[in-house]
Amino acid sequence: MSHRITKKAKLAAGIYDFSIEHSTLPNFAKPGQFLIIRIDEKGERIPLTIAGVSKNAVRIIVKCVGKSTYKLATLKENDEILEVIGPLGNPSEIDFYGKVCVVGGGVGIAPLMPIIKALKSTGNKITTIIGASTAEQLILLDEIGKMSDELIITTDDGSAGSKGLVTHRLEELLNKGCRFDRIWAIGPTIMMKFVSAIALREEIPCWVSLNPIMVDGTGMCGACRVEVGGEMKFACVDGPEFDGRFVNWNELIKRLHQYQEKEKLSLELFKK
Ligand code: FAD
Ligand code: NAD
Ligand code: FES
Known part of the structure; x- marks a missing residue:
């Protein structure tokens, strides 16, 4: 149907x-x-x-x-x-944690909306940091702003909010003495890798939503395998959310690029 x-x-x-x-x-x-x-x-x-x-x-x-x-x-x-x-996939582990910092990059901001809403309804205090390349690429500001206790906006070129990456804003908050009980981050893989590195240093559990290449989405093909805490996991059935502190990011990034040439060719043919 x-x-x-x-x-x-x-x-x-x-x-x-x-x-x-x-x-x-x-x-x-x-x-x-x-x-x-x-x-x-x-x-x-x-x-x-x-x-x-x-x-x-x-x-x-x-x-x-x-x-x-x-x-x-x-x-x-x-x-x-x-x-x-x-x-x-598995739902997010929504619970009362206390202070939660939610970090969204680019279109990764979108899947954070239901998560922020649920975290808020369980009594958490939410600081949201959202980043995009330019002001034009910033999406869902009103919706996210209404759900968050604090909203921090950043753009790569400074055309909205302050200039820099979401990780710069997170470091600023931590340097000012803000403490968070959980971090949630969704966006480009490289962003989630660097947010997770900060979380590891600060010893804060950090949920990330992994986006490896998927085929069946039901645990049968193995396309989405990722290494988490030294174990092989299938992001589609064991995730997609994992504690980013334990993800083998370099392997994930390498696997994400494995079909890049074919994907580029396919897009060029489609656009003709
Ligand atoms: P392709 O020709 O397959 O790829 C084009 C380019 O995109 C290549 O550079 C390739 O390396 C990159 N790419 C391909 N697949 C992915 C991927 N999984 N993650 C990151 N880059 C990729 N995208 C959204 O816009 N909104 C979402 O809500 C969203 N949620 C996702 C949730 C999950 C669990 C996963 C695994 C991915 C999600 N993505 C999301 C990414 C989306 O699935 C891919 O962008 C899409 O499959 C690309 O298909 P394509 O044929 O347009 O591009
Ligand atoms: P983008 O490349 O424009 O980056 C958005 C922001 O992420 C930047 O403005 C910056 O603040 C931050 N960022 C980027 N690189 C960084 C780095 N090296 N260090 C620290 N911060 C960095 O974003 P886009 O083009 O909109 O892409 C969004 C990505 O989110 C895509 O890769 C998409 O697949 C992914 N996504 C994932 C999910 C999911 O559920 N896993 C859902 C939607 C989108
Ligand atoms: Fe096939 Fe996950 S997509 S096992």
Whole structure:
């Protein structure tokens, strides 16, 4: 059964917010889980984190980076997506921790929304740091601002908030004497690696949502294997969230780039 796009909005250049009709997923999805879509018969399966749910629809926020995400961006309201499978993966470990610092980079800000909402509802005090390359690429400021006790904005070029990376802002807070009981970070892998290095130094548990290449999303193909604490894990069924302090980041980054040449070629052919 295919799924109708009920809403589509452009949040920034190359970043789209979709609501997709689904009869079961909205009832079961929890913060931190993801879904896999296949646009049409010829489409590849792409994993996307659930950014929210409403009565009959699930929300995803997508950045165009390659053939499938560009193709998705060409769809309009009322168009159909062939397959939307989920919820997949384990939910975030939502609990009362005390003071939580949430760090979002680029489109990684989107999947943090349900997590912040749930952490807030369990009584945590939330400091959110969000970063993007430029002011134009900053998304969801209002929604995130309303949910957080404190919101810190940073851009690589200083066009909004202060100039620098999210890790600079986190270091500033720690240098000022702020203490956090948990960190949650979602964004580019390199960002999550450096946030996790700070967490390791400061001995703060740090949840990150890993985004290795996935195929089936159900633990059968092994494509998403990652090393965490010296053990092999499958991000789709054991994660996607892990304590970033124990992730073998260099191996993950190497594996993420393994099909780069083929992905580039595929996008060039699609754009022709
Ligand atoms: P491809 O041709 O496959 O790749 C194009 C470029 O993107 C290449 O440089 C490649 O190295 C890079 N890339 C490919 N796959 C990934 C990946 N998994 N992570 C990082 N870079 C990748 N993206 C979103 O925009 N929003 C989300 O909410 C979101 N949630 C995700 C949740 C999970 C659990 C995972 C595993 C990934 C998530 N991603 C998300 C990333 C998204 O799945 C990829 O961007 C998408 O599959 C790329 O497909 P493509 O055909 O457009 O690009
Ligand atoms: P981007 O490359 O523009 O980076 C966004 C911000 O991350 C930067 O402004 C900066 O503050 C920070 N950052 C980047 N490199 C850093 C470094 N070396 N050290 C410290 N901070 C750094 O972001 P984008 O192009 O929007 O990409 C977002 C990424 O998030 C994609 O890789 C996407 O796959 C990932 N993502 C993951 C999930 C998930 O659930 N795991 C969901 C959505 C997106
Ligand atoms: Fe196949 Fe995780 S995607 S095992």
